[in-house]
Amino acid sequence: MRRGSIISAGLLALTGAAGVANATVFEVNSRTTADNYYAIYSRDSADQLTFESRNETGRTGNPGNYNWSLPEDDTFLTEEFFYIAAWSDDAFAQGLLGQFTFRTPGSSSLVGTVLTGNPNIRVFRTNLDRDDNAVQPTADEVEEQVALANSTSGWRNPSVYLPNLPTTAPWGEVPGITQNAQWIWANSLNGENVFQPGTNAGEYLIFCIPVPGPGALALAGFGVIALGRRSRK
Secondary structure (H helix, E strand, O other): OOOOOOHHHHHHHOOOOOOOOOOOOEEEEEEEEEEEEEEEEEEOOOOOOOEEEEEHHHHHOOOOEOOOOOOOOEEEEEEEEEEEEEEEOOOOOOEEEEEEEEEEEOOEEEEEEOOOHHHHHEEEEOOOOOOOOOOOOHHHHHHHHHHHHOOOOOOOOOOOEEOOOOOOOOOOOOOOOOOOOOOEOOOOOOOOHHHHHOOOOOOOOEEEEEEEOOOHOOOOOOHHHHHHHHOOO
């Protein structure tokens, strides 16, 4: 596994363009896994999206029995949010699990930690399918989909499943990720359980992970800021 290196525009009135001109950069320590695939993208102070890292390209883990069996660690810099593209093997079970710690760059000052299951996380269905052994979307491709999600008010609350416990089927406990983190995926379109047996509807998905804390960067703010930035281009 490689270690190196996502609501609505209708909320604009709540925050205006707060934070757009004076964005803050954070250091993120991520620990992530997915059934089956994910890729992380940061946004720098120049408003550029960058691919950071991903998990294995096939179903087998390296190490681990499966590609979701063990998480990957990464450290990167980002503005008030970052994105995770995720997709499945179109077979049994889907989900994203992770913990993301935000710090002040160059210091040990802790800003806070976001776990999957956090109510401020949002997800967008791109309807651009990817499967086993696929190359991750480019940063430009993800940027295009983020702009589409903003312009169409396409961000949604993800579906939240069970926490990372030994009894959580079908994965059990993924070592190294706190038991308080919960598996997440896009909500069902037809009433099926999106986690098991699962559904691949609308993949690949893009999750937006915000910096923890109140104000413009909490529930309403981070998506609006994303919209504000992209509208300048």
